[in-house]
Amino acid sequence: MADLHLTEDRASATEVAAIDAAIAAVSLDPAVVHETERLVRSGTKRKNDRRHGLLPALHALQKESGWISPGGVNHIAEVLQVPPAEAFGVASFYELFRVDGAPDQEDDVVHVCVDAACQIAGADQVIADLEAAGKQVHRSPCLGQCERPVAQFIQGRRKPDWVEADAEDELWNLPQKHDPSLKLLKRVGRIDPTSLDSYVGVGGYAALSKAFALGADQVIEEVLASGLMGRGGAAFPTGIKWQGVAGESGQKHIVVNADESEPGTFKDRTIMENDPFALIEAMTIAGFATGATKGWIYIRGEYPLATKRLEGAIVAAREAGFLGEGIARSSIDFDIEVRRGAGAYICGEETALFNSLEGFRGEPRQKPPFPTTNGLFDQPTVINNPETLLNVLDIVQDGGATYASTGTGGSNGQKLFCLSGHVNRPGTYEVEFGPTLGDLLGLAGGATGELKAVLLGGAAGSFIGPDMLELPLTMEATREAGLSLGSGVIMAFNDSTDFPAVLTRLAEFFKNESCGQCVPCRVGAVRQHEMLVRTSANPSEADSQLLNEMDQVMKDASICGLGHTASTAVRSAIALGLIGGQS
Amino acid sequence: MSEQSTATISTVTVSINGSSVTVPEGASLKDACGVAGVEIPTLCWAANLTPANACRLCVVEVENSRTLVPSCSRQVEEGMVVQTDSERVHHSRRMVLEFLGSSVDLSQADDLARWSKAYGADPDRYGNSPARIEEEIKIQDNLYIRDYDKCVLCFKCVDACGDDAQHTFAIAVSGRGFGARISTEFDVSLPDSACVYCGNCVAVCPTNALQFKSEFDLREAAAWKPEEQTVTRTVCSYCGVGCNLEMHVQDNTIVKVTSPNDHSVTNGHLCIKGRFGWQYVQPVATE
Ligand SMILES: Cc1cc2nc3c(=O)[nH]c(=O)nc-3n(C[C@H](O)[C@H](O)[C@H](O)COP(=O)(O)O)c2cc1C
Numbered sequence: 001m002a003d004l005h006l007t008e009d010r011a012s013a014t015e016v017a018a019i020d021a022a023i024a025a026v027s028l029d030p031a032v033v034h035e036t037e038r039l040v041r042s043g044t045k046r047k048n049d050r051r052h053g054l055l056p057a058l059h060a061l062q063k064e065s066g067w068i069s070p071g072g073v074n075h076i077a078e079v080l081q082v083p084p085a086e087a088f089g090v091a092s093f094y095e096l097f098r099v100d101g102a103p104d105q106e107d108d109v110v111h112v113c114v115d116a117a118c119q120i121a122g123a124d125q126v127i128a129d130l131e132a133a134g135k136q137v138h139r140s141p142c143l144g145q146c147e148r149p150v151a152q153f154i155q156g157r158r159k160p161d162w163v164e165a166d167a168e169d170e171l172w173n174l175p176q177k178h179d180p181s182l183k184l185l186k187r188v189g190r191i192d193p194t195s196l197d198s199y200v201g202v203g204g205y206a207a208l209s210k211a212f213a214l215g216a217d218q219v220i221e222e223v224l225a226s227g228l229m230g231r232g233g234a235a236f237p238t239g240i241k242w243q244g245v246a247g248e249s250g251q252k253h254i255v256v257n258a259d260e261s262e263p264g265t266f267k268d269r270t271i272m273e274n275d276p277f278a279l280i281e282a283m284t285i286a287g288f289a290t291g292a293t294k295g296w297i298y299i300r301g302e303y304p305l306a307t308k309r310l311e312g313a314i315v316a317a318r319e320a321g322f323l324g325e326g327i328a329r330s331s332i333d334f335d336i337e338v339r340r341g342a343g344a345y346i347c348g349e350e351t352a353l354f355n356s357l358e359g360f361r362g363e364p365r366q367k368p369p370f371p372t373t374n375g376l377f378d379q380p381t382v383i384n385n386p387e388t389l390l391n392v393l394d395i396v397q398d399g400g401a402t403y404a405s406t407g408t409g410g411s412n413g414q415k416l417f418c419l420s421g422h423v424n425r426p427g428t429y430e431v432e433f434g435p436t437l438g439d440l441l442g443l444a445g446g447a448t449g450e451l452k453a454v455l456l457g458g459a460a461g462s463f464i465g466p467d468m469l470e471l472p473l474t475m476e477a478t479r480e481a482g483l484s485l486g487s488g489v490i491m492a493f494n495d496s497t498d499f500p501a502v503l504t505r506l507a508e509f510f511k512n513e514s515c516g517q518c519v520p521c522r523v524g525a526v527r528q529h530e531m532l533v534r535t536s537a538n539p540s541e542a543d544s545q546l547l548n549e550m551d552q553v554m555k556d557a558s559i560c561g562l563g564h565t566a567s568t569a570v571r572s573a574i575a576l577g578l579i580g581g582q583s
Numbered sequence: 584m585s586e587q588s589t590a591t592i593s594t595v596t597v598s599i600n601g602s603s604v605t606v607p608e609g610a611s612l613k614d615a616c617g618v619a620g621v622e623i624p625t626l627c628w629a630a631n632l633t634p635a636n637a638c639r640l641c642v643v644e645v646e647n648s649r650t651l652v653p654s655c656s657r658q659v660e661e662g663m664v665v666q667t668d669s670e671r672v673h674h675s676r677r678m679v680l681e682f683l684g685s686s687v688d689l690s691q692a693d694d695l696a697r698w699s700k701a702y703g704a705d706p707d708r709y710g711n712s713p714a715r716i717e718e719e720i721k722i723q724d725n726l727y728i729r730d731y732d733k734c735v736l737c738f739k740c741v742d743a744c745g746d747d748a749q750h751t752f753a754i755a756v757s758g759r760g761f762g763a764r765i766s767t768e769f770d771v772s773l774p775d776s777a778c779v780y781c782g783n784c785v786a787v788c789p790t791n792a793l794q795f796k797s798e799f800d801l802r803e804a805a806a807w808k809p810e811e812q813t814v815t816r817t818v819c820s821y822c823g824v825g826c827n828l829e830m831h832v833q834d835n836t837i838v839k840v841t842s843p844n845d846h847s848v849t850n851g852h853l854c855i856k857g858r859f860g861w862q863y864v865q866p867v868a869t870e
């Protein structure tokens with residue numbers, strides 16, 4: 001890179017110390033990351049092996065100064081050799097970074113969720129109260145704590161971030177605790193998530209031994225035979241991804257997509273907070289099977305407890321020889337780094353996640369090429385959801401055929417569902433594929449009040465009515481009904497719901513979360529939100545027609561899934577008569 | 584020997600609106616459409632830049648693809664069956680043009696005006712006061728102005744300033760969604776930024792959001808007359824690289840300098856001397 005031109009702003013001594021410490025904690029190892037090729041705009045190439053230190057450095061600066069200061073950016077730019085205009089462009093992409101001036105208050109920032117589950121639980125009142133008490137409050141998109149509304153996350157100033165509710169009862173979100181039918185969640189509440197011994201004591205790391213005994217090729221055969229499909233929303237067969245990466249050469253990566261920002265989703269947090277070693281073991285198996293030696297967990301910035309547990313587990317596993325060089329006395333190398341996101345739903349889209357981790361703006365890349373050949377740092381990459389990976393432990397232990405014999409044939413194995421909204425016992429629930437929507441609501445103690453609608457699959461999903469209670473929650477049955485399980489969201493709404501308000505906020509969510517890269521979504525999401533505001537969420541026939549036209553261009557011509565699904569929920573609500581139709 | 588080398592050039596055959604065309608491997612669908620004589624509207628694509636893939640004006644329908652695909656950057660694959668004229672394609676292009684027309688000042692974007700007409704775009708059907716990209720015009724020096732009211736966020740200036748030509752990285756995209764803007768760090772003024780005034784960003788801007796000050800001043804005075812301008816090609820006299828210059832002259836006065844995109848030395852890009860260093864030919868009166 002040419003010599004950088006910097007403005008005269010200089011970082012304070014404390015800013016320098018904070019930034020340098022954050023960068024020192026990151027392995028900027030050119031042997032691992034020898035070249036970063038940016039493919040956002042299909043093919044632009046740039047060598048810069050330090051750039052992926054950018055997000056950690058910005059986090060440190062925000063924590064120290066309460067904002068992204070010009071002097072701090074200059075220091076980061078110098079150390080990482082990133083042009084300051086680009087560093088600013090990256091910082092300004094994220095919810096958790098403040099770029100518009102130093103805050104006039106020194107205290108912590110309280111992020112309060114205003115998305116559906118918290119909205120119907122009274123988020124506005126909570127915000128008003130906090131503001132009246134003189135707090136710095138930030139209206140936040142879904143914080144992934146929908147089972148305990150109104151969700152809050154506190155961004156500490158010069159101290160770690162925290163979630164008040166974590167301290168109260170960490171297992172509050174597992175109503176099925178000790179149910180013997182659990183497989184994915186069987187260790188939750190039975191082990192101490194901070195203790196490797198506790199994990200090994202209930203059979204932890206037996207799957208890795210089994211994997212070594214089977215050999216890499218056979219592990220992939222078992223995953224293929226299991227028919228396991230991704231649980232992050234797109235339901236792509238996991239074995240095919242792994243096989244693709246195994247067939248590539250050179251440096252390869254295993255990336256866990258723990259961005260979990262789809263409104264209504266919190267299952268991955270349940271896993272990571274309560275069973276972190278299981279995720280690490282499953283990643284290690286994925287690394288062994290595909291020949292990837294580097295693992296990354298990209299976790300959303302608003303999950304401080306899960307981050308702490310994972311980081312602790314990685315250190316413990318490394319000390320015990322389960323991570324690092326020659327893991328578990330084999331000749332296999334595998335190690336893991338955790339990277340925190342900074343508040344951006346779009347960074348859960350796999351290619352946006354790669355860009356974000358690499359230190360670029362979280363803008364999705366055009367596919368093809370796909371991650372299996374051109375993933376993180378443009379190298380072959382397996383990217384999976386935490387829940388997906390958790391399934392691999394049982395697949396390796398019991399064999400792919402045994403796994404495939406469970407579920408419905410079209411949907412194999414176990415599935416986690418996130419129940420929230422107007423149900424009696426919200427939380428993460430595990431079932432073997434097969435039960436209906438009504439069964440799941442029953443597990444959660446049924447709806448409170450008279451059930452009017454369910455949002456299935458998240459903000460990117462659809463509203464369905466109580467007439468759909470008999471719908472089996474399988475991939476095949478939902479697909480046939482023109483629906484999607486998405487990330488397993490089941491959010492219930494009763495007759496007290498202000499649907500116009502819920503739908504207007506939902507449209508605002510997409511407007512705010514669009515990365516802005518492509519015209520159909522950048523403008524379309526704004527026009528959709530404006531229409532709901534303009535009509536008080538009572539669109540006329542003509543409005544609905546225009547909405548259909550907007551939906552069509554967003555589905556056909558947007559780059560990524562955010563644009564493709566931005567109108568789905570709104571249109572389903574109109575079709576169901578939840579909004580519109582009154583003149 | 585020569586036989587061997589011709590044999591190694593692989594080609595791909597695709598169908599464009601029913602007619603079969605053969606193009607070299609690695610060509611884009613847009614290239615293939617060109618061979619078939621089909622014009623593709625583009626906004627963020629330029630011959631001398633890496634495709635940005637952002638405007639989605641160039642989308643076409645490819646058989647068995649769930650969504651439409653951007654023809655500017657999608658490479659041809661053997662046997663692809665492509666439709667450029669379907670109702671779906673027309674709909675997307677019309678909507679993209681409407682979305683832009685409803686949010687950005689396109690009054691000086693001639694190509695977009697032509698396509699908006701051709702596709703029947705009606706940007707006025709989004710209510711009384713649809714949100715627009717409202718930005719103050721930035722006049723920070725005597726060389727060029729930035730009027731981001733007219734910006735369609737095509738990334739061209741960013742790429743010209745960055746990886747694709749200048750490697751200066753003075754400007755980048757900041758913000759997110761509809762709030763995304765082209766900006767220096769913390770929006771500092773251009774003279775305070777890394778900008779070296781090569782003017783390459785101005786040369787690639789499709790909407791006149793970036794404008795040479797000379798052109799801006801004439802437009803303000805209602806004296807900008809492109810139809811009366813002559814373009815004279817010459818070679819830059821400053822150094823030995825040999826950049827070709829196009830001197831745009833109106834009323835016997837140089838009003839702007841560009842370079843031909845297809846020139847092997849410049850690919851359309853210049854440095855400050857060739858771009859702005861013509862005052863010695865034509866001293867600017869100082870009052
Ligand atoms: C806007 C958007 C957000 C997404 N967010 C997530 C997420 O938070 N977690 C996740 O696992 N997948 C998310 N995905 C899906 C990923 O792109 C990808 O399909 C997934 O991580 C693959 O893992 P799997 O095969 O194990 O499901 C998102 C997709 C889109 C379009």
Ligand code: SF4
Nearest residue numbers: 515517518521560563
């Ligand atoms: S669809 Fe939306 S989120 Fe996805 S790339 Fe386009 S603008 Fe960004």
Ligand code: SF4
Nearest residue numbers: 744778779781782784
């Ligand atoms: S004039 Fe040149 S250096 Fe300045 S912003 Fe434009 S492209 Fe970059």
Ligand code: SF4
Nearest residue numbers: 734735737738740788
């Ligand atoms: S200023 Fe011009 S070149 Fe730059 S993004 Fe906007 S429209 Fe494109």
Ligand code: FES
Nearest residue numbers: 627638639641655
């Ligand atoms: S010209 Fe192809 S996306 Fe803009």
